[in-house]
Structures are given as C-alpha cells and as structure tokens.
Amino acid sequence: MDRHVEDLLRELAPRVLGVLTRRFGDFAAAEDAVQEALLAAFAQWPADGVPDNPRGWLIQVAHRRLVEQIRGEQARRRREDLVARQEPVDRLAAPAADAGPATDRDDTLVLLFLCCHPALSAASAIALTLRAVGGLTTAEIARAFMVPEATMAQRISRAKQRIKTSGVPFRQPDTEDRGRRLGAVLHVLYLIFNEGHTRSAGPQLRQVELSAEAIRLTRALHTLLPDDSEVTGLLALMLLTEARSPARTGPAGELISLADQDRGRWDAAAIAEGVALVTHALPRGPVGQYQVQAAIAALHDEAPTADATDWPQILALYEVLERITDSPVVALNRAVAGAMVNGPAAGLDALAVLADDSRLAGHHRLFAARAHLLEMAGDRSAAAEAYRAAAGRTASLPERHYLLLRAARLGHGAPVPE
C-alpha cells in the first residue's frame, strides 16, 4: 500500500465523515458509507493516481453510497425519518454560543467527542475512535486487538447504535460539559497508546501500531486545541514514553527495566519534542495528570544514566500527582520514588501502609515494588520470594518472564545489574 495515499486517506476520513453526518444527520449510516468510500479509494488511487480533489472525490462516493443505502432501506420508518432530516442538522439545532462556522477540521474534534462519549464502554469508544476518526478498517482494528473480525464489527456497530439511541447531537459539547468530555477523549487516546505500548512484546506481528496511531490522533487534537495544557501534556507523555521503546526489550524478547536500558537506543528527537511540549505547557496550566506524568517521564528521559536520575524532583511530582488522581498505582510509584530518595526502609514502610488498600490487595505490582525495594535493601532471598509472588499474579507474559528472571538472578547469586 502506497504510504502517501494511506496517510492522506486517513487524514481526510474524519473530515469527510463530518460533512456527511451534518448533511444527513445520521452518524451511523454516514460512518458506514465513508468506510466504503475509503475502501474504494484504497483500491483505486494507488493504481489510477490521487484525484485532483481527493476530499471531494470521497464526499461524492460516500454521498452516493448513503443515498443508495437510504433507497434500499427496507424499514420505512427509518426512511421517513432520514428524509425528514435531509435538512442539515446544524441548521435545525441552534449552534453553541462559542461555535464558529463549521469546518472540516472542527469536525474531527466533534467526532472525537462523539466517539469517546462517556455513555460508551472504553472498549467500544476505542474501536469506534480508531475506525471513525483514525480511518482504520474493522479488519485492521481486529488484528491490532487480536480478536476475530466479526467480534470487532459487532463492537463497532453496537457502539454506533448506542450513540444513536442516546441522542448525542453532532456538535461541540456545551461549555460546562466540555471539560469532562475532553477528559473522556484524552482517556480513550491514552488507553489506545497504552494498549500498543504494553502489547508490543506479543507473539503476533501487528499490522497496526496502536501507539503510533494514538500519537497521530493526539497530535491532530493538539493542532486543533494548541492552548489546552492537558492535550499538550498527553502528547508529550506519549512521545517521551515511546522514545524508550527501542530499548525496552532484549534479544530474547525479554523486558528490560528502565534502570537497565541502553539509553543510547532511546529516540533523542522524540525526547526533545516531548520535553519542549511539557516545558511549554506546565507554566501555562491548568496543571493536570498528563502534564505531571509527562514531566516525570521527561526527568527519566533526560538523565544520561540511571544513577543521574533526579529522584527528589520525581518524588515531588508524584506527590502532586497523588493529590490530583487518588490512584493506588500512583501511590505505589511514589513509595518507590521515596525509596530512591530516602532509602528502601522508608519505601517499604510506605508500601506496608498501601497493602491495606483493597484496590491493591494481592495486586502483582505491590509485590513487584516490594521485591524491588527488598533487593535495594540487600535482602536477596525475601526479594526473590516477592518477585516470584508477583510473577504468579501478573496477567502479562513478558512481565512474568521479567519477574522470574529478577528472582532467578537473586536466587543464584548472579550479579544484579545496577
């Protein structure tokens, strides 16, 4: 597949979908028609060349499909409903006070709000966002999540049905609703990124790089909302995390911890961009969880060696993050950062307090953090036991191998890499 054609199509997909949705007032039907137009373009453009007006071409083809779909529709009620709504929706509904003239680019944002609506489950929102905004096919999304295509098709069509029945209008959310809705969008993009980041060690070769896709979508969102500090923070966090991925796995596919990674293999350009973004966003505020996480990632990425990591600063940032999020995992990371600053005993005390949190009870991360601090304290056998306990509780195969390896290194008196 011609890379240039693919990029162009995927950039145009949400803009064409916005036009059709406004024209027909039926997001679910428009989304299907746009998918078909994209597939037609995928088939024709690489051979015949890109048309002079690619956006117009796609709108025309999708429009035709949609009209055929409506004509062929057996359910009369739905047909009447659609004909009644031929009037563009944005003329029926009063535009929000802050809405300027609708443009393609804003449509991408409206679509993101729609696909990441809080009424949808995370799995549905992710699938719908990748297809409607990302322009990926159902088959590609199914492969990326390693589920059968029929399962993914059902997930997407149920999500569209849900949007239809909940009557979410195709327009920018109201000002008061906007913050919450943007939070939902950022959360979905973050989940897509994480899915790609943590699955990279799987046995299958993935056709779609989900982390790259999440970065692409977040970059588009950042272009639309350049002054939103949390959007900037999320983009920075993704870039700073992705920058380390070439060094995350060893020759046997085993995970390598941050401290042991070959920092020469990190992506310097991505780090520079991520650092610049978070440096720009933080003083402008309001400060949110993504900026703080990005700032922590930046401190790790900027340290020339693991020993040179600015742990006091990281600890201070985790304290800020803890006040923002109330996440037990953040508290766990704060305990580990505290150990790096004040010694392992202090960290182990903090973990002992956390062990009573029902959200963490029996969680493999608690055992892994304890193992790590016991190892720091020089208690090799207790550390090995805690690593093995963590290995028995994780649901990730690469992580289990990593934890077993740490335990084995301790148990066999092998030197532990610093």
Place this chain on the structure above:
Amino acid sequence: MLLMQFSAATADFPEIGTWRPEEIQAHIAFMGDTNAKLAAAGELVDGQGLAGVDQVRIVRAGTDGAPVVTEGPFPETKEFLAGYWIIDCDSPERAIEIAGQISAAPGPGGRPLNMPIEVRPVMSAPPVEV
C-alpha cells in the same frame, strides 16, 4: 489445539521459578522463536501463556443460577494449563510434529524439558451436507 498442561506428577523437571537466569532466557527465546516460525509457516492461529495456578477460578452455576466461584485447581491433582497454541495445519501428523518440537523446549542446563503436550482437534470443521 496443543495444550501445555502438566502437574507435579507428570512433569519431571523443576518449576521455572527455580531455574538459572540464562536458562529462563533460553526458554523465552525458544518460545518466541517457535511462535515466529509457526506464524511464518502460516500455521499459527493463536497462542497464549496462561496466568499461574493462584489465579485459577472454578465456576459452577449454583441452585439459583448465580455463579459460585471456588479457587484454584483441585489440590489432589494440582494439574494446570500453562499455555496453549491453536494451529491450523494440514494433517494430524504435522500437529504431532509441532507438539514434539514444543515439548523439547530447553530447561535447566539447556536440556530439553520433554513437557507433555496434549494435542486435541478443534471442532471447527464446516458441516458436511447431509
């Protein structure tokens, strides 16, 4: 379907938590390499390593139809499924050949583990017109 399923009684090798680091690494590399080869041959449908025995739950419908959950495998068998592969290959002989290769994954001292691998047909053949 190939099932990597064994218990203390049927496995004559020590538990992976007791191996040396380089032995664990060789084992991981072997499994990764095996999956890559099966994928390249167009035979791999799916394969997963499964979580440890501590996380096994047994579910039965209770008298009111609600699920009743008991923990773990039964203590008298301690048999557990460590992982599985679903492969799509030309013949039962080929499935046995693959199972034999997987069985010989390296363990302590680099020696083959000769793990018992159960081979079971998956009932996914299309129905014959009757």
